[in-house]
Each structure stands twice: as structure tokens, then as C-alpha cells.
Amino acid sequence: MYRNLLKLRYAYQQQPTQLTPIKMTVREAINLAMDEELANDPNVFLIGEEVGQYQGAYKVSKGLFQKYGGERIIDTPITEAGFTGISVGAALYGLKPIVEFMTWNFAMQAIDHIINSAAKAHYMSAGDQKASIVFRGINGATAYVAAQHSQCFASWYSNVPGLIVLSPYDCDDAKSLLKAAVRNPNPVVFLENEILYSESYELSAEARDPNYIAPIGKAKIMRKGEHVTIVAFSKMVEYSLRAAEQLFREGISCEVINLRSLRPLDRETIIESVKKTGRVVCVEEGWPQSGIGAEITAHIMEAGAFKYLDAPIQRVTGVEIPTPYAFNLEAITFPKTEQIVDAVLTVLKGAR
Amino acid sequence: MKHFMRFSKISKAFKEVPSQYVYQINPIKNFEAIKQFRVIDLEGNLVAKEYNNIPKEILNQIFDLMISIEEMDNLLYMSQRQGKISFYMTSFGETATTVGTTAALQPQDFIFPQYREQGSFMWRGFTIEQIVNQCIGNHLDGGKGRQMPVHYGSKDLNIVTVSSPLTTQVPQASGAGYGFRVNGENKIAATWFGEGAASEGDFHSAMNFAQTLKCQTLFLCRNNHYAISTPTDDQFRGDTIAGKAPAYGMRTLKIDGNDLLAVYNGVKYAREEIIKNKEPFFIEFITYRIGDHSTSDHSVLYRSQEEIDSWKSGNNPINRLGLFLKKQGLRQFNDDHDNQIRKDVRNRVIAALKHGSEQQSPSIQDLFTDVYDEVLPHLQEQYTELREHLTKYKDQYPINKFKGGL
Numbered sequence: 082m083y084r085n086l087l088k089l090r091y092a093y094q095q096q097p098t099q100l101t102p103i104k105m106t107v108r109e110a111i112n113l114a115m116d117e118e119l120a121n122d123p124n125v126f127l128i129g130e131e132v133g134q135y136q137g138a139y140k141v142s143k144g145l146f147q148k149y150g151g152e153r154i155i156d157t158p159i160t161e162a163g164f165t166g167i168s169v170g171a172a173l174y175g176l177k178p179i180v181e182f183m184t185w186n187f188a189m190q191a192i193d194h195i196i197n198s199a200a201k202a203h204y205m206s207a208g209d210q211k212a213s214i215v216f217r218g219i220n221g222a223t224a225y226v227a228a229q230h231s232q233c234f235a236s237w238y239s240n241v242p243g244l245i246v247l248s249p250y251d252c253d254d255a256k257s258l259l260k261a262a263v264r265n266p267n268p269v270v271f272l273e274n275e276i277l278y279s280e281s282y283e284l285s286a287e288a289r290d291p292n293y294i295a296p297i298g299k300a301k302i303m304r305k306g307e308h309v310t311i312v313a314f315s316k317m318v319e320y321s322l323r324a325a326e327q328l329f330r331e332g333i334s335c336e337v338i339n340l341r342s343l344r345p346l347d348r349e350t351i352i353e354s355v356k357k358t359g360r361v362v363c364v365e366e367g368w369p370q371s372g373i374g375a376e377i378t379a380h381i382m383e384a385g386a387f388k389y390l391d392a393p394i395q396r397v398t399g400v401e402i403p404t405p406y407a408f409n410l411e412a413i414t415f416p417k418t419e420q421i422v423d424a425v426l427t428v429l430k431g432a433r
Numbered sequence: 434m435k436h437f438m439r440f441s442k443i444s445k446a447f448k449e450v451p452s453q454y455v456y457q458i459n460p461i462k463n464f465e466a467i468k469q470f471r472v473i474d475l476e477g478n479l480v481a482k483e484y485n486n487i488p489k490e491i492l493n494q495i496f497d498l499m500i501s502i503e504e505m506d507n508l509l510y511m512s513q514r515q516g517k518i519s520f521y522m523t524s525f526g527e528t529a530t531t532v533g534t535t536a537a538l539q540p541q542d543f544i545f546p547q548y549r550e551q552g553s554f555m556w557r558g559f560t561i562e563q564i565v566n567q568c569i570g571n572h573l574d575g576g577k578g579r580q581m582p583v584h585y586g587s588k589d590l591n592i593v594t595v596s597s598p599l600t601t602q603v604p605q606a607s608g609a610g611y612g613f614r615v616n617g618e619n620k621i622a623a624t625w626f627g628e629g630a631a632s633e634g635d636f637h638s639a640m641n642f643a644q645t646l647k648c649q650t651l652f653l654c655r656n657n658h659y660a661i662s663t664p665t666d667d668q669f670r671g672d673t674i675a676g677k678a679p680a681y682g683m684r685t686l687k688i689d690g691n692d693l694l695a696v697y698n699g700v701k702y703a704r705e706e707i708i709k710n711k712e713p714f715f716i717e718f719i720t721y722r723i724g725d726h727s728t729s730d731h732s733v734l735y736r737s738q739e740e741i742d743s744w745k746s747g748n749n750p751i752n753r754l755g756l757f758l759k760k761q762g763l764r765q766f767n768d769d770h771d772n773q774i775r776k777d778v779r780n781r782v783i784a785a786l787k788h789g790s791e792q793q794s795p796s797i798q799d800l801f802t803d804v805y806d807e808v809l810p811h812l813q814e815q816y817t818e819l820r821e822h823l824t825k826y827k828d829q830y831p832i833n834k835f836k837g838g839l
Binding site: 130131134135138156158159160161162163186187189190224225226227228229230400401402403405406407408409410412413414419420423 | 570580584596597629632633634662663668669734800801811812819826830831835
């Protein structure tokens with residue numbers, strides 16, 4: 082309901098548009114964003130394994146090779162270190178690559194280029210060298226793909242100065258954040274999720290506008306609430322919303338914040354919410370130590386919001402192990418709605 | 434304390450050597466392909482008689498295994514489509530390379546596989562049941578349900594566990610081969626990789642180190658013409674992968690990978706050379722991936738059925754070996770015998786799938802073991818927390834599906 086109000090508010094603030102909201106999958110939203118950016122700027126190109134003729138390992142770049150040809154949708158030999166290095170070089174020259182990793186797990190081969198060649202370039206060259214480049218791929222757990230395909234890299238990349246790190250949840254996020262990423266002159270790490278690719282959400286009228294790009298560094302309040310603040314990103318937003326709905330029926334009102342931007346973090350929105358509710362649950366799929374929840378917790382202490390807290394902050398995270406394969410084991414390795422509900426009830430202990 | 438630098442034994446002081454100069458620009462433009470070693474032709478006729486030296490029992494065992502793997506691959510592929518396992522990779526068209534190679538190695542040799550080498554595993558005794566249980570991920574799996582299907586390994590059989598990131602196994606084999614040489618062992622480290630995987634940076638490091646540091650390593654490249662949908666023309670230029678090896682100073686053989694006798698003889702030769710010279714060796718097998726890359730692939734989207742059929746009927750390792758055995762009188766070919774082998778394998782796979790799917794998952798405790806050598810306190814805490822959660826919501830979770838329950 083809140084999102085309808087948001088849409089109305091934007092409708093008053095902007096030019097009236099002919100576009101109406103439309104339902105699509107996150108995969109289609111990402112495809113649309115890339116299509117629009119490729120059309121908008123001839124310097125933009127997509128590069129990666131299987132992105133061209135095969136239509137994408139997960140079909141995210143479907144139709145782009147036919148539309149833009151092999152000079153702009155580039156299939157590469159198998160070497161992440163190779164094609165990432167090449168792309169950073171192209172970006173330093175002035176082109177705008179979108180580098181697709183089959184999974185962020187394989188980008189560990191290329192992390193030296195992402196960090197030492199791209200993230201630090203502008204600073205080290207005293208502003209001479211800009212790398213306007215987007216690195217994107219699936220992050221976190223998929224299903225039944227075990228340890229080397231399931232790690233969440235949100236914590237690693239959001240640690241690095243010089244990088245922008247974004248992680249979309251729904252279609253609005255996916256499309257408008259990816260467009261913002263492409264147009265931004267800094268290197269951007271874009272963490273997608275394979276399960277979300279097939280999920281359908283409404284693409285708002287605003288996001289349908291080919292000129293609309295999302296503000297980087299701004300979180301989105303998906304659901305307003307009074308009693309507890311739940312902070313999440315990517316797939317965990319879905320489970321947080323379900324938990325909030327379930328708790329609402331028991332009389333508990335949760336505010337769900339969709340971070341969208343992990344670096345820079347929207348610290349203002351988080352603190353505003355904490356001051357209102359006094360109780361916080363941080364949700365992430367990755368491991369607890371040095372995770373996103375750890376940073377949020379530290380920040381709440383430092384930003385003067387400590388005195389607003391009525392209870393210690395709760396973190397809901399993945400189990401601290403390399404992801405197992407067996408179906409039933411994997412099912413209890415990552416947070417779902419039940420664990421979030423549990424954490425909210427824990428943080429509310431003694432509240433009434 | 435006196436501290437002195439050790440100078441290299443080979444002096445790099447300048448010395449004029451007139452014979453190393455030319456006086457005209459004559460670049461290397463001819464990238465002539467290394468020819469493939471072959472013993473039997475496409476119809477199974479012997480074309481290199483001095484290599485007809487493999488004992489009859491071994492040849493028959495190899496043939497039995499090749500047709501068994503074909504049946505097993507077929508069934509496990511279908512079982513993925515039926516939702517019984519989540520993923521599988523077949524090895525149609527490539528079993529002469531894997532089975533032949535492993536038969537020519539010694540049991541103490543380490544194998545570092547890529548992912549399409551069920552032939553190597555099964556020649557050494559890895560069973561259908563072990564494969565199926567691993568694909569299902571039940572408590573009988575030697576890997577404790579931790580790995581995706583086809584990511585098996587076996588310490589007993591000296592085969593290092595399959596790992597997803599491509600080509601990481603290749604420098605590992607250089608390292609192991611280095612250890613074997615330094616310790617004076619009669620062992621080699623044999624590593625498999627596809628022609629696509631040879632594009633990774635790790636391939637270069639591995640090859641360079643192996644030759645420079647003199648490692649007892651055997652590099653085995655399965656050039657099956659496709660890396661998922663990427664054909665070899667888009668993967669590299671020059672003379673396939675074998676053409677790169679001499680540049681590292683490495684002895685090189687290119688072998689017709691669908692010719693079992695050539696594979697066996699070539700690998701046997703290479704192993705002897707490695708132990709004798711204490712230097713690595715490189716072999717490229719030219720073969721063809723008759724099946725899809727995996728159950729997540731649909732290869733007719735990027736290649737024609739005619740192309741696939743041209744290899745399936747025109748240059749098929751099982752057919753060629755079979756024709757050779759028939760013509761040499763080394764095997765009684767009656768339909769009943771071979772059909773019985775295939776039927777037995779099918780029944781065994783079906784039984785393994787049925788039995789495997791009835792088994793419980795690995796225990797909940799095994800979620801926390803082996804992260805470190807012992808279960809550290811923070812993990813013990815998390816295990817306790819999880820048990821409390823599962824106890825509280827036990828009607829929401831299939832507790833009885835875990836071995837040992839709660």
C-alpha cells in the first residue's frame with residue numbers, strides 16, 4: 082500500500098507520463114536496463130562468458146547479441162582474470178564496460194583487477210584515471226550449488242574504498258540501479274541473485290521511464306512500522322517482508338528497510354528508523370563475522386543512536402560454514418522467514 | 434655475521450654468438466599443426482602394428498567399462514530430467530581418453546580431475562553406488578553431502594576431489610609433481626582439463642612452473658571442441674593447446690583421443706619419460722563432446738544435429754575399439770553378452786537411485802564438522818542455537834529426514 086502512495090507522490094512531483102506500471106521478472110528488468118543503456122551510449126558494451134550467442138548463462142542478456150552484434154556483446158574465452166583486466170583497461174581508456182561474471186564466486190580469479198586496477202585507480206592517479214565500469218553477476222546462495230557457488234560477497238566488496246556496491250531486490254531496484262551504475266563514473270559492483278531472476282514484481286511507471294535512474298546511496302523503506310526496524314538487502318528483503326506480514330497479524334508493526342546500496346550505506350535512513358523504533362534486526366545471507374550487520378551495528382553505536390536503543394541489536398545471518406550441497410542441510414544453512422520472526426520476537430522481549 | 438649472495442651458476446655475462454643472428458626479416462608465420470598419434474583407424478583396423486601390445490583382458494575390461502559408463506550416463510542424465518538428482522555431466526564420446534589413460538597409469542599416481550572423468554574414477558574402482566549417493570547427497574555419500582553432483586573425490590583411489598573453479602587443479606598438479614620429484618617417488622601427478630579451461634591464467638603458471646622447477650606432472654588436455662557453447666575457434670588461435678606446450682620447453686604429444694590404443698600407449702610412454710627424466714610431459718587428446726555440456730545445457734541451440742551425428746557414427750571411441758576387438762578376435766561379440774552388461778548396469782543404477790533416495794540426509798551435526806580440524810566454540814554455540822530453533826519449530830522441519838534426527 083505504501084508503494085502506491087509513493088507512486089502518487091512521485092506522480093505529483095514529476096511530469097505526467099504515459100507509462101503505466103507493468104509486471105515483469107527481475108531478469109527482464111535487468112535485460113531492459115542493459116538494452117536501454119546500450120542504446121543510449123555507444124561506448125557501453127557487455128562482456129563475459131556465454132553472454133552473446135548463447136543469450137547469457139542465465140538468459141539475462143537474451144536478445145542483446147541479435148540487436149547490438151558481436152562488437153558490443155562480447156563472448157570471451159574462459160578467463161575471468163583475462164576479461165576483467167581487458168575491461169578495466171577499456172574503461173581507463175574511456176569505454177563503459179558491463180562485465181558479467183557467471184557467478185561472483187568465479188570473480189575471485191579477477192578480484193585483483195576489480196580492486197587494485199579499478200577501485201584504486203582514481204585515487205592513485207590523483208584523479209587522472211577514471212574507471213567507469215560495472216561488474217555484475219549472481220551473488221549468494223542459489224539452490225543446490227554448494228560451497229564454491231554460494232558465497233555472498235557483499236561484505237568483501239563493501240569494505241573497499243573507491244567501489245560503489247549495489248544489490249537490488251525487485252524490478253524497480255534492478256532496472257533503475259543498474260542504469261545508475263552504468264552512468265556513474267566510478268567502478269560499481271552489482272550483486273544480483275539467481276532466485277530473484279525468476280521472481281515477478283511490478284515495474285513502476287517511474288522506473289519504466291528510460292531516463293529514470295535511482296539515486297545511489299539511498300535505501301528504500303518497503304514497509305513502514307513502529308515497533309522494530311528490519312534492515313536487509315536482495316533476497317532477504319523478500320523474507321523480511323513476509324516476516325513483517327506474519328508479525329503484523331500478531332499486532333507487531335515492523336519497518337522493513339531495503340538497503341539497495343551497500344557502499345555507500347544509507348546511514349541516515351537507518352538511524353532515522355532506529356530513533357523511531359528503538360529495536361533493530363539486521364538480516365543477511367552471508368556469514369556473520371565482519372558482515373553487513375556488523376557494520377550497521379557498529380554505526381548505530383557511533384552515530385549517537387545508542388541511547389535510542391531499547392534492546393541489543395539482533396543479527397540474522399547464514400550459518401558460518403562453507404555451504405553444503407545436500408538439500409536438507411542447505412535448507413537450514415540460510416535465513417528464511419522463521420528465523421527473522423524469531424529474531425524480532427527476541428528483540429521485543431520485555432517490550433510490553 | 435657475514436651475509437653473502439649466491440650467484441646463479443649460469444653466467445649471463447655477454448658473449449657474442451654469431452650463429453644466433455639472421456639478416457632478414459623472416460617472422461614465424463607458419464603454425465603447422467602437430468599431427469595426432471593413431472594406432473587404429475576409424476574402422477578399427479591396425480595402422481601402427483608395433484603398438485598392438487595391450488593384454489586381451491585389459492582391453493576387454495576397458496571395453497566393458499566404456500559401455501557401462503555410457504549406460505550409467507544415460508540413466509543419470511534422465512534421472513536429472515525426472516528430478517531425482519539436481520545436476521549431472523555426461524561423458525559421451527570421451528571415455529577412451531579417461532579410461533585408457535587411467536589404465537596406463539599406476540595406482541599410486543595422483544589424478545587431479547576437471548569434472549568429466551568418471552572413466553578415471555571407475556577404472557580405479559569407484560562404484561556406481563558411490564556416484565549415485567554423491568549425486569543425491571545422502572548420508573552414505575563419502576563427501577557428507579557437501580558437494581554438488583559429480584564433485585566426487587577419493588583419497589583411497591588417489592583422485593583429488595573435483596572443484597568447480599576451472600583450471601585450479603592444474604597448478605596443484607604441478608605442485609604435487611614437484612613434491613614427488615623432491616622426495617624421489619615413483620609417482621606422477623596427472624591432471625585433466627578441457628581446451629576451454631586452458632584459457633585460464635592458471636594454465637600458464639602451471640605449465641611454466643612444471644618445466645622450470647622440473648615437476649613429475651602429466652598434463653592431459655581433453656580437446657572436445659566445445660566449452661559449453663564456445664567452439665574452439667572462439668577459444669584460442671594457433672595450433673590447438675598442444676602447440677603451446679613446446680613453448681614452455683615441454684615434451685608434447687597430440688593423440689587421436691577416440692583411439693583407445695593410441696591413448697593407452699601414449700600415456701604409458703609419457704609416464705615412463707616423466708619418471709626417467711624427472712620432467713613434465715604434455716598430452717592433448719583430440720576428441721568430441723557428443724552430449725551436452727551438462728544437464729543445464731541444450732547443445733542443439735548452438736550446433737547442428739548433423740555435426741553431432743558425424744562424430745557419433747563416424748568417429749566414436751566405443752565403435753572403433755569394438756571393431757578392432759572383433760577383427761582381431763579378442764572379444765566374442767554376440768548381442769546377448771554386451772546387452773547383458775548394459776542391462777546389468779541399468780538395473781544397478783536404478784537400484785542405486787531407489788536405495789539412495791530412500792536414505793536420510795547427512796546429520797545436522799555434520800553441518801558444523803570439518804570447517805576446522807575441530808568444532809570451535811563459536812560453531813558449538815551456533816549448533817546449540819540451531820538445535821533450539823529446530824526443537825521449537827520441529828513441525829516446520831523434516832527432522833526425521835536427517836540421520837540421527839535432532
